[in-house]
Amino acid sequence: MKISAKVREYLREVMEERVAFNHLLGIKFESFDPDAPALRFDMRPDLLGNPSRRILHGGVISATLDVVGGLAIMMKLVHAAPPGADGSDFPNMGTIDLRVDYLRPGRGKHFIATGRVVRMGSRVAVTHMELVNDDGQLIATGGAAYMIG
Amino acid sequence: MKISAKVREYLREVMEERVAFNHLLGIKFESFDPDAPALRFDMRPDLLGNPSRRILHGGVISATLDVVGGLAIMMKLVHAAPPGADGSDFPNMGTIDLRVDYLRPGRGKHFIATGRVVRMGSRVAVTHMELVNDDGQLIATGGAAYMIG
Amino acid sequence: MKISAKVREYLREVMEERVAFNHLLGIKFESFDPDAPALRFDMRPDLLGNPSRRILHGGVISATLDVVGGLAIMMKLVHAAPPGADGSDFPNMGTIDLRVDYLRPGRGKHFIATGRVVRMGSRVAVTHMELVNDDGQLIATGGAAYMIG
Amino acid sequence: MKISAKVREYLREVMEERVAFNHLLGIKFESFDPDAPALRFDMRPDLLGNPSRRILHGGVISATLDVVGGLAIMMKLVHAAPPGADGSDFPNMGTIDLRVDYLRPGRGKHFIATGRVVRMGSRVAVTHMELVNDDGQLIATGGAAYMIG
Numbered sequence: 001m002k003i004s005a006k007v008r009e010y011l012r013e014v015m016e017e018r019v020a021f022n023h024l025l026g027i028k029f030e031s032f033d034p035d036a037p038a039l040r041f042d043m044r045p046d047l048l049g050n051p052s053r054r055i056l057h058g059g060v061i062s063a064t065l066d067v068v069g070g071l072a073i074m075m076k077l078v079h080a081a082p083p084g085a086d087g088s089d090f091p092n093m094g095t096i097d098l099r100v101d102y103l104r105p106g107r108g109k110h111f112i113a114t115g116r117v118v119r120m121g122s123r124v125a126v127t128h129m130e131l132v133n134d135d136g137q138l139i140a141t142g143g144a145a146y147m148i149g
Numbered sequence: 150m151k152i153s154a155k156v157r158e159y160l161r162e163v164m165e166e167r168v169a170f171n172h173l174l175g176i177k178f179e180s181f182d183p184d185a186p187a188l189r190f191d192m193r194p195d196l197l198g199n200p201s202r203r204i205l206h207g208g209v210i211s212a213t214l215d216v217v218g219g220l221a222i223m224m225k226l227v228h229a230a231p232p233g234a235d236g237s238d239f240p241n242m243g244t245i246d247l248r249v250d251y252l253r254p255g256r257g258k259h260f261i262a263t264g265r266v267v268r269m270g271s272r273v274a275v276t277h278m279e280l281v282n283d284d285g286q287l288i289a290t291g292g293a294a295y296m297i298g
Numbered sequence: 299m300k301i302s303a304k305v306r307e308y309l310r311e312v313m314e315e316r317v318a319f320n321h322l323l324g325i326k327f328e329s330f331d332p333d334a335p336a337l338r339f340d341m342r343p344d345l346l347g348n349p350s351r352r353i354l355h356g357g358v359i360s361a362t363l364d365v366v367g368g369l370a371i372m373m374k375l376v377h378a379a380p381p382g383a384d385g386s387d388f389p390n391m392g393t394i395d396l397r398v399d400y401l402r403p404g405r406g407k408h409f410i411a412t413g414r415v416v417r418m419g420s421r422v423a424v425t426h427m428e429l430v431n432d433d434g435q436l437i438a439t440g441g442a443a444y445m446i447g
Numbered sequence: 448m449k450i451s452a453k454v455r456e457y458l459r460e461v462m463e464e465r466v467a468f469n470h471l472l473g474i475k476f477e478s479f480d481p482d483a484p485a486l487r488f489d490m491r492p493d494l495l496g497n498p499s500r501r502i503l504h505g506g507v508i509s510a511t512l513d514v515v516g517g518l519a520i521m522m523k524l525v526h527a528a529p530p531g532a533d534g535s536d537f538p539n540m541g542t543i544d545l546r547v548d549y550l551r552p553g554r555g556k557h558f559i560a561t562g563r564v565v566r567m568g569s570r571v572a573v574t575h576m577e578l579v580n581d582d583g584q585l586i587a588t589g590g591a592a593y594m595i596g
Contacts, residue, residue, distance in 0.1 A: 020197040021206035024173070048169040057170035058215045058244045063208020095207045096422055096443050097395065099248045099546045101573050101590055103566040118588065119550040123421050124394055124445055126548050128588070141565065141575070143548055143590065145394050145443055147422055245571055245592050246544065248397045250424050250441055252417040267439065268401040272570050273543055273594055275399050277439070290416065290426070292399055292441065294543050294592055296571055318495040319504035322471070346467040355468035356513045356542045361506020393505045397546045 003032050007078055015039070015071060022067055025060060030112050034075045038114040039068050049106075056106030056139075061131055064113045065142035066098050069127035072115030073146055076125075096124070096145040103140055108133025123149060152181050156227055164188070164220060171216060174209060179261050183224045187263040188217050198255075205255025205288075210280055213262045214291035215247050218276035221264030222295055225274075245273070245294040252289055257282025272298060301330050305376055313337070313369060320365060323358060328410050332373045336412040337366050347404075354404030354437075359429055362411045363440035364396050367425035370413030371444055374423075394422070394443040401438055406431025421447060450479050454525055462486070462518060469514060472507060477559050481522045485561040486515050496553075503553030503586075508578055511560045512589035513545050516574035519562030520593055523572075543571070543592040550587055555580025570596060 003011075012029050015022055025047070031038035041047075041064065049057030070093055077091040112132050119126035129142040152160075161178050164171055174196070180187035190196075190213065198206030219242055226240040261281050268275035278291040301309075310327050313320055323345070329336035339345075339362065347355030368391055375389040410430050417424040427440040450458075459476050462469055472494070478485035488494075488511065496504030517540055524538040559579050566573040576589040 014200065018200035019206065020195045020200075021208055024195045025208070046169045046173045051163065051167035051169075057168065057212065058247070059170055059174070059208065059212020062211035062215060062247060062249070063206065066207045066211060094254075095251050096424070097248065097250045097397075097441070098207070098211060099246065099395075099397065099590065100211070101246045101565065101592070102244050103573060105243075118548070118585070121445075126394070126550060138565070141590070143395070143546065143588070145548070147419075245573070246546075246590070248441065248544075248546065250416070250443070252424060267399070267436070270594075275401060275543070287416070290441070292397065292439070292544070294399070296568075312498065316498035317504065318493045318498075319506055322493045323506070344467045344471045349461065349465035349467075355466065355510065356545065357468055357472070357506065357510020360509035360513060360545060360547070361504065364505045364509060392552075393549050395546065395548045396505070396509060397544065398509070399544045400542045403541075 003034055003075070003079065008032050011074070011078065021063070025063060027064065027067060034079055036114050036116050037068065037071050037075050038112050039064065039071065040110055040112050042110045043108060053105065054107065058102060061102065061106060061140045062098065062100045064111070065100055065129040065131060065140065066095055066144060068113040068115035069129045069142065069144040070095065070146060072117050072127045073125045073148060076117055076120055077148065092149065094147045096147055098142060098144040100140055100142045103138055106139050108135065110134050111139065123147065152183055152224070152228065157181050160223070160227065170212070174212060176213065176216060183228055185263050185265050186217065186220050186224050187261050188213065188220065189259055189261050191259045192257060202254065203256065207251060210251065210255060210289045211247065211249045214249055214278040214280060214289065215244055215293060217262040217264035218278045218291065218293040219244065219295060221266050221276045222274045222297060225266055225269055226297065241298065243296045245296055247291060247293040249289055249291045252287055255288050257284065259283050260288065272296065301332055301373070301377065306330050309372070309376065319361070323361060325362065325365060332377055334412050334414050335366065335369050335373050336410050337362065337369065338408055338410050340408045341406060351403065352405065356400060359400065359404060359438045360396065360398045362409070363398055363427040363429060363438065364393055364442060366411040366413035367427045367440065367442040368393065368444060370415050370425045371423045371446060374415055374418055375446065390447065392445045394445055396440060396442040398438055398440045401436055404437050406433065408432050409437065421445065450481055450522070450526065455479050458521070458525065468510070472510060474511065474514060481526055483561050483563050484515065484518050484522050485559050486511065486518065487557055487559050489557045490555060500552065501554065503558070505549060508549065508553060508587045509545065509547045511558070512547055512576040512578060512587065513542055513591060515560040515562035516576045516589065516591040517542065517593060519564050519574045520572045520595060523564055523567055524595065539596065541594045543594055545589060545591040547587055547589045550585055553586050555582065557581045558586065570594065
């Protein structure tokens, strides 16, 4: 269950560059573990939510969890059928719904979001996600359902 | 149940300028209706999610719905106790959790997010939110719970 | 967009009799409106949750909302392709996920749950639901995603 | 972090007997682990949902997950301040919202629901829950927020 260097590069380019809003958030790959892929982003002033406390905007958290949930599914799909060189067969996926539990204020220097697939059907997949800060504190958890294929 | 010009200006400054990530998203006030405040943002290339289709990133949608849900509560709190001139008494609120249902691909020139309070307790409030595009099509709905006070 | 008497009788039998747990809850049809079907159930001592206050168990609320969400979809499916006399073609559906917002304590003599489809795809449908008591007070709202076909 | 025999008996009586709808569902204590309490119930014909397949009604699942989430919090509260002999100080709690992900059809002879607290505030607590069948298969997961105190 290894991901080839070529597929890694493809995934990295899609997630970090081609998805424009991921690029705006500064999302980078942290782990290509096919069972628990992870993304990382650094704290930046323009990601803050509360004007008086230095904590992440809830929308940055929900966005990142949605992205890493989708990534967890993509890892499974890409492993089953690696994409062509031209990337034309980017797996077709759509988020059906998303839930985020905000557990602690989003304080930290950087953050790591991890996704895991808990149901992989032929048409619908469900993932659980979590966000921790650089101290390993659990900031938020999430669940999402995606339509695939 | 009118919002004074001074409070409007205060809310506008907080929502559009002081919350950095709102500013990054380009969120602007669309309506100060105290029962259904609305925000607006324009489509921009860096808000796209899918590299091959011109649709909003799901994270932009979840972020905007979270913001407008919080705004709906803030309108109630601010109306009950208008903030001081220095903005020191920015209402203290935290999102407990958020759910988003993605109903249609996020296509459009601009988008309007509206929030409504469905439960206003002394400690917890719950809101329903929706996002429509410039054709009035319903793109997403959401629900969120917030801790207040 | 009328539902024939025969189909009504079929739906009533399925929802009230053949789904055993609906029968245990005492769920009855209140409205066959194809856009907003409604179910009704009476308060009973064994549906109580809190031992010291006479309020509905949250599980009765989540169960009823799940049922009426599924019913809202079934009304659309049955209208498009009425079931055979033997009921063999009971539409095949599965709940993907469910969210319930509990807005007020579940006090009342009877309760009415209403469901509405907000997204009807070929494979996934999403509904919004609400529960009111006999005074018309909103007790809970919900959202759910279902796999169909 | 042990739960005394007296408190166990109190919790058992509340959960199994005094909460009427729990009794109707046939919910029994499986584990008093203060960090991961568990409940158990047996499959019964009147808990079925689908008339043609022998699977649990989704409402039984959502009800049980809500109950075990509340129990996980109660274990923390009871441990901090054991209830009086008369049970008058039954901890005051209310579910704010609940999400359930239905992962597999609810087949089995009996089911075990486990709850864990992921956020314990002074006013709001959040739990994660799961339901497995007698083969250890994960049937559903859930998350819920509760108001306490």
